[in-house]
Amino acid sequence: MIIRFPLLSGNDDYNLPGKGGGCIVCNTSFRSGFAYLSAGATYDHLESRIDDKELGAFFHVGYHGSHSDMSDSGGVEVVKDLKGGQFDLQFCSTSCLRQFLSSLVDEVEKSIGQNKEVASEKEKEAP
Ligand SMILES: [Zn+2]
16 A cells, blocks of 8 residues: 555545545445545634635644654644545545554654654754
C-alpha cells in the first residue's frame, strides 16, 4: 500500500476513490458494500448560514511530545483545506479500513522527530 498525503486538498472531489474507483488500500471494487471514514466541518448559526464552499475540511493525525520546540512531535495531514468542508474515504472492508488506520499511525510514528535538525540548529544559534 503506497499512499501519498494529503489524500485530498483544495478543490478535489470530496469522495475518495470516487465513482468507479476501487478501495483506497487494495483497489478492490465495491461489490456488496464498503467501510468509510467520513468527516468534515459544519457551521450553523441561528441568524446566518455560510456557503459550504467557504468551509475547508481537514483531517490531521499526530503525536504531540513534551519538547517546547516540537522536535519530538510529528503528524500527517490526511486531508488539507478541502473546499466544501467534508470528505468520504471508502474501503472495500473493515479490514482495509483497519489497515489504513494502522498505516496512518505508522506514518505518524515515522514523522516524529523529523524536526530534530531544526531544533539542533536553533540550539546552536541560542546565546
Ligand atoms: Zn480493500
